[in-house]
Amino acid sequence: MYRFLRIIVLLALVGGLGFWLLTRPTTEPESNLAGLEGDAARGEVIFYAGGCASCHAREGASGEEKLVLAGGMGFPSAFGTFYAPNISSDPEAGIGTWSALDLVNAMKHGTSPEGQHYYPAFPYTSYARADLQDIVDLHAFLQTLPADATPSKPHDVGFPFNIRRSLGGWKLLFLKDGWVIEDVEGPQLERGRYLVEALGHCGECHTPRNALGGLKTGEWLAGAVNPDGKGRTPGITPATLDWSAGDVAEYLSSGFTPDFDSVGGHMAAVVENTAQLSQEDRDAIAAYVKAVPEVAKE
Structure with a gap:
């Protein structure tokens, strides 16, 4: 029995050390x-x-x-x-x-x-x-x-x-x-991917999450339940967003939809930011959104 307890304690120590090492915060080398x-x-x-x-x-x-x-x-x-x-x-x-x-x-x-x-x-x-x-x-x-x-x-x-x-x-x-979307062709789509997937972090709201809070990248930009459980953030893949690239770029500039409605909710703050970008950057975002795989999420 004593030997068995020693093995249990040893395994617990090894497991605890492994957890501690695997979960330690990562930092960037200063170099x-x-x-x-x-x-x-x-x-x-x-x-x-x-x-x-x-x-x-x-x-x-x-x-x-x-x-x-x-x-x-x-x-x-x-x-x-x-x-x-x-x-x-x-x-x-x-x-x-x-x-x-x-x-x-x-x-x-x-x-x-x-x-x-x-x-x-x-x-x-x-x-x-x-x-x-x-x-x-x-x-x-x-x-x-x-x-x-x-x-x-x-x-x-x-x-x-x-x-x-x-x-x-x-x-x-x-x-x-x-990258979520690995294969894109040309500088404009590369720039759009960078603005959407990295800096703009669009997927954080427009992509559904699993039970642990991780993004379901297989349903990239397909829409999601809001984190507070109230309402939904719409999908913005071509499966659900039928705007042209020009419509998307205009929306990111003025906040007006093709139907002459105006932006509201949290997206109003997003448009305040994208309106400060260059037209080339807004066009790149629009091109990327139109190029992502068509995924519809109910």
Whole structure:
């Protein structure tokens, strides 16, 4: 019996060590950023392409107030309610002391400067595909924005989802940096894929999720139940969206549909961002959306 107990204890220790190693937060080697200098002007484009203000500005903010990234917006889900943190340039409440490497680790690996896992309510599963130079440029732009001392609101997440270490296992399953649509032809579709799959993180809302919260990439952009369980985000594959590429690009610029309706809900904030992009980028997004596989989701 004593020998049996020793074996059980040994197996438990080995299993615990294996879990600890497999679920440890990942970081980017600092050497990968060697020679990269931040360009705030380019970073502004990344800021709008990534929709940063849509989540991190105060609810109800408008105009220049949307550049005050004090956080606080809540995102209800089946796992609890997550709150966007302060990412202003404030050195205490915000990310004013973050290096470009800190931002890279957050966006590409979901890892905080303290070495903790971030919850995937922060769409690092999409940002993982972002170019390092773009993140470095975004960091330079964020440092030019106003500081705000509002403390970040803690997430309202209960057991067992409040065990951050377990997110390491979730990342093993769902944090990938490969493209969802691997084969695209030409620079325009490549740019559109980058804007949709990486910076714009469109799939985070328009793609259904499984029971663990991972994206069902086999139903890419086919529409999904909203995370709070109320209503749906529509599908935007050619199976359900019969707009032309020109219609899509116009919608991303003006917010008007081909039927002369206007954008509403959360998509209004998205259009505020895409309207700041170049016409070439909006055309690239439209071309990509029209080129993805036709998937209809009831």
